[in-house]
Amino acid sequence: MAFESLTDRLQVAMSKLKKKGTVKEEDVKEMMREIRLALLEADVNLQVVRGFTKRVGERSIGVEILESLNPTQQIVKIVDEELTKVLGSEAVELNKSPKIPTIVMMVGLQGAGKTTFVGKLSNFLKKNEKARPLLIAGDVYRPAAIDQLKVIGQQLDIPVFDMGTDTDPVEIVRRGLEQAKENKNDYVFIDTAGRLHIDEPLMDELKRIKEFAQPNEILLTVDAMTGQDAVTVAQSFNEQLDVTGVVLTKLDGDTRGGAALSIRAITGKPIKFIGTGEKLTDVEVFHPDRMSSRILG
Numbered sequence: 001m002a003f004e005s006l007t008d009r010l011q012v013a014m015s016k017l018k019k020k021g022t023v024k025e026e027d028v029k030e031m032m033r034e035i036r037l038a039l040l041e042a043d044v045n046l047q048v049v050r051g052f053t054k055r056v057g058e059r060s061i062g063v064e065i066l067e068s069l070n071p072t073q074q075i076v077k078i079v080d081e082e083l084t085k086v087l088g089s090e091a092v093e094l095n096k097s098p099k100i101p102t103i104v105m106m107v108g109l110q111g112a113g114k115t116t117f118v119g120k121l122s123n124f125l126k127k128n129e130k131a132r133p134l135l136i137a138g139d140v141y142r143p144a145a146i147d148q149l150k151v152i153g154q155q156l157d158i159p160v161f162d163m164g165t166d167t168d169p170v171e172i173v174r175r176g177l178e179q180a181k182e183n184k185n186d187y188v189f190i191d192t193a194g195r196l197h198i199d200e201p202l203m204d205e206l207k208r209i210k211e212f213a214q215p216n217e218i219l220l221t222v223d224a225m226t227g228q229d230a231v232t233v234a235q236s237f238n239e240q241l242d243v244t245g246v247v248l249t250k251l252d253g254d255t256r257g258g259a260a261l262s263i264r265a266i267t268g269k270p271i272k273f274i275g276t277g278e279k280l281t282d283v284e285v286f287h288p289d290r291m292s293s294r295i296l297g
């Protein structure tokens with residue numbers, strides 16, 4: 001599971017303080033050095049590590065804390081609060097349209113878990129809100145991607161709109177949205193093409209779809225297993241498409257977790273959901289405070 005080694009390292013760093021009767025400034029500095037190393041090893045972006053350790057250090061070295069009865073607990077609390085801030089402070093809900101349908105456009109590199117997530121979130125909404133979503137198959141480059149979406153739709157009993165691979169994606173989206181209006185679907189998910197790497201034709205196509213569909217939400221799916229790359233990918237997609245939220249997948253894997261800790265700070269966009277497995281029920285709303293507690297163990 002993600003964060004195991006980071007959690008161990010942070011606990012060791014902080015437990016050294018617990019053994020001290022009084023906490024001195026140099027003890028805090030030593031702890032901060034170890035926290036900094038632990039975060040860097042977990043693949044957290046350097047800029048994010050710097051900002052985080054600076055804030056924790058400044059708050060921890062305050063005299064009141066050092067003179068208080070239980071400085072260690074207070075310092076752990078500061079680390080927790082600052083980590084929660086890095087992760088975005090509050091959970092951020094899906095943007096919804098005042099009138100149906102709410103249009104959610106999914107973007108991301110191939111293999112990030114985009115199509116799986118369309119299934120996960122539409123299933124989540126169907127269960128929790130009795131929603132009636134429509135899924136639009138907009139990846140016209142990979143017939144397998146269309147089939148995959150159809151299989152997911154069948155499993156969940158959710159309709160999938162597709163026009164094969166020979167039609168322009170914007171036209172597919174136009175027709176799909178018409179069908180959604182006719183059938184009064186309350187959510188529409190547009191699954192778009194991904195590539196192994198970001199390229200201009202892909203971005204241009206995504207921009208055209210965005211322009212036409214005017215989605216309420218553009219969710220970028222990134223693979224947490226790819227570490228720093230996930231952050232770079234998130235930055236480029238965000239620059240080009242001004243995404244509204246991030247979905248972090250594969251947090252169940254053997255990832256060092258750094259992407260989760262860097263993405264919000266680097267892109268300024270909220271992580272809204274996390275994927276925690278291959279099953280269509282393996283999805284959670286992202287809560288920064290819970291994630292911080294999980295990391296600190």
Ligand code: GDP
Nearest residue numbers: 110111112113114115116249250275276277278
């Ligand atoms: P897409 O190309 O972005 O649409 O990616 P897919 O949805 O096809 O997913 C690529 C692979 O990642 C598939 O084998 C999925 O089962 C797997 N996958 C997706 N989300 C998760 C997740 O949260 N955890 C794990 N372990 N695997 C996932």
